[in-house]
Amino acid sequence: MSVHDAAVPESAVRVVRLGAHIGARIDGVRLGGDLDTRSVATIRAALNEHKVIFFRGQQHLTEDGQYEFAQLLGNPTTPHPTVTSTGAKSLAIDSHQTRSNVWHTDVTFVDRVPQASILRAVALPSYGGSTTWASTVAAYNALPEPLKRLAESLRARHSNRYDYADEIANRSADTDRDYRREFESSYFETEHPVVEVHPVTGERALLLGCFVKQIVGVSSSESQALFRLFQDRVTRLEHTTRWNWSLGDVAIWDNRATQHYAIDDYDGGEHRRLTRITLGGPVPVGVDGTASTVIAGDAEPYSAPLGRAA
Template identity: 50%
Template sequence: MSPFSIRPVAGRIGAEISGVHLDGELPADTVALIRSALLDHKVLFFRAQDHLDTDSQVAFARLLGDPTEAHPTVPALAGNTHILDLDYSDGQKVDRWHTDVTFVDRPPLASVLRAVTVPPSGGDTLWANTVTAYEHLPAELRDLLDRLRAVHTNQYDYVRIAASDDPERTRAQAEVFTSTLFETEHPVVRVHPETGERAILLGDFAKRLVGLPAQSSAAIIQLIQSHVTQVENTVRWRWSPGDVAVWDNRATQHRVVHDFGDQPRRLHRVTIAGDIPVGVDGRTSTVLSGDAGSYSPLAA
């Protein structure tokens, strides 16, 4: 296999890594290179890791930190408590921009996603760099966001249920997702614990800004989200079976492109335990509802 190499995929986010055979026995210097590249590029892509199975995927993830449970409320894949089985053949849709599990006080540090079955066309995933999104805001908006805090929750959007293709199935999924209610107040801008960069912490789990009227809150969230997801801040990945993506959950948002109809699409995700976000003013996130201790240890 060729030596470790990094090829940027887009101008502001994403790099493809070659020359690495992912498993739980990678040398320490290779793990250090992966960690460094992740901080620089926010999301990394590894092609043709067909040798991985659920156990070896988790073993690789352990090199990046402590794996969390699969999800705070959604059951894990049978036989492995760390694997979330994202099987889109059951009609589920995750087609809105989000950062993983921000409704708890300790969102994951990173996610490791492996393609098991993907359609021959469609079903790409998009990622956005929330650091460059912040950096390219006008100074006046950056100053405003530095002072704001937002409430994130896993409370499902029941308006969306009514508009879905299968309301009953969507309602059943929502009942599982919200079987325990989580709400957390986060800073809208968090300081990255390793790089010191400022990153926007919003996404689809952010429901309102603290201290603002509902209409103003919704308008500001929509404005900032539209900036985060500008194409200049994004990268798009066309999956092949065996591909692995690793992203820094502290500095990104992502979403699926649902253009694959009823074709099968299945991926397995492992998340790495994260820390409690800290705002520009030094204030940490605050739990309003729910205890995530059994879902995830706190990252050291």
């Protein structure tokens, strides 16, 4: 039985589909650490099927409440491997520090890629600032068979010192330089399969995004061509969903089946701040059963649950 055929447990929660390949809004739930087990099961099933799910009207959530809810879904990691967080439990995504207007899957430069991320809107610009997600499962499924086989045979090195970040423009040079310096303060590099097998659903997904440094075994120009060939499949509009934020909104996405892009379409005087909690995940495994391998860096302090870091 496929994930799409799986029965969603009965509860008061209502799942509203937003697109054929990705996205659903969930109504009738108040998120928090006291959420009942049936509602949690419904949320899990919806996340497995729709890849990213959205909740309106969660203004009651604090950082602690967001963290307590996250614990119902998995083991939260520390906020980030390199970026300092003002909060002990979540990472601030703040436009005063940086704007992540590139397609990416969170923290793929470590071996244990987070299984999911939970994002809460704290401050928003008066216009713009939406986020788009893409299904990497739909992207793989849309490939013709010869390209599927090619992708399955490839591996890629991901790093937190990545060339594609040069595409980010029109930001304060000093702010960007300081953030980039902190982001790269400890070097991480991991070799991942280009096609990973989802450990829960069994679906195959393209594991790419802006942290890709090099496709293994080919020249730099060939690597760029292969990256663009497969990355462009991910970002086809048919494989995406876009969310226009309101204060208190919460988004949860399956980090093993998506990429996302925060749209930088608001002026510098506007402020956008969201808080993110990531849930620890296993090491990705390719179609041939070969797992990802660490090239540089020790991500154990990040990947271990809070309070258990080395």
